[in-house]
Amino acid sequence: MLAGRLARAPDLAARCTRTPPDFNNPDWAALLDAVSVAETRLFRLPGQFATLAELLPGLGATACRQGRALRLLSAGCASGEEAWSLAALALRHAPPSTRIEVLGLDMCRPSLDVARAGKTGAGLGDPLALVPGEILPFLADECRRPRPHPALRAVTRFDRANLRDALPGHFDVIFCRNVLIYLHEAARREVVARLTEALHPGGVLGLGPTDQRPAGLVPLGEMLWRRDA
Numbered sequence: 001m002l003a004g005r006l007a008r009a010p011d012l013a014a015r016c017t018r019t020p021p022d023f024n025n026p027d028w029a030a031l032l033d034a035v036s037v038a039e040t041r042l043f044r045l046p047g048q049f050a051t052l053a054e055l056l057p058g059l060g061a062t063a064c065r066q067g068r069a070l071r072l073l074s075a076g077c078a079s080g081e082e083a084w085s086l087a088a089l090a091l092r093h094a095p096p097s098t099r100i101e102v103l104g105l106d107m108c109r110p111s112l113d114v115a116r117a118g119k120t121g122a123g124l125g126d127p128l129a130l131v132p133g134e135i136l137p138f139l140a141d142e143c144r145r146p147r148p149h150p151a152l153r154a155v156t157r158f159d160r161a162n163l164r165d166a167l168p169g170h171f172d173v174i175f176c177r178n179v180l181i182y183l184h185e186a187a188r189r190e191v192v193a194r195l196t197e198a199l200h201p202g203g204v205l206g207l208g209p210t211d212q213r214p215a216g217l218v219p220l221g222e223m224l225w226r227r228d229a
């Protein structure tokens with residue numbers, strides 16, 4: 001697949017070798033679009049979402065007590081399914097008075113276009129197969145076609161960002177799953193340190209199944225980790 005994408009832009013890689021790596025340079029941006037692996041699906045790794053569902057009432061109550069929004073980040077969101085899943089879970093399980101903000105960040109412009117258009121359902125098979133029954137109304141229409149409910153769209157936005165740069169503020173929940181495997185070891189350590197620093201006290205980090213234990217966080221199971229309150 002990667003070879004095919006690069007074949008459609010044969011001189012791109014050659015042009016990039018002539019300029020230093022720059023996230024915003026048009027050739028480099030196009031190369032990053034071409035090499036991004038955007039595999040994702042709604043409620044991927046459902047056990048992790050089930051554990052997070054139990055934590056959201058407490059996280060939401062803390063955010064309300066502190067007079068701020070409950071903020072959730074999908075770091076490496078691809079076409080948005082992880083961000084929509086987090087938004088749906090928060091709307092379902094955080095206390096009703098909670099103000100919710102969900103942010104999806106990715107470097108890949110075509111994936112972000114799909115996310116912003118609310119076109120959910122990437123991946124093989126039934127795109128809703130992993131979505132819990134009580135969450136379905138947030139993620140499917142009455143004909144069971146996948147689509148994010150307007151209530152999710154109202155609290156969710158997507159931005160282009162390099163996860164190696166500073167993150168925009170602090171979060172109660174950060175999911176960065178199936179992303180670190182594409183980075184070299186030093187970059188992985190750097191990104192995990194940034195994600196950890198960006199957690200509010202008591203905030204929760206979710207990593208992917210192949211990722212290493214992050215330093216200084218408390219394990220909650222299911223590759224979820226909490227920053228000490």
Ligand SMILES: C[S@@+](CC[C@H](N)C(=O)[O-])C[C@H]1O[C@@H](n2cnc3c(N)ncnc32)[C@H](O)[C@@H]1O
Pocket residue numbers: 036037038039040041044075076077078079082105106107108111161162163164176177178179182
């Ligand atoms: C396999 S997808 C994972 C999507 C989702 N997190 C999931 O688990 O279903 C990996 C995503 O990470 C993004 N990514 C990789 N390195 C990145 C970086 N340094 N900054 C921003 N996004 C990055 C890719 O563009 C791709 O969309």
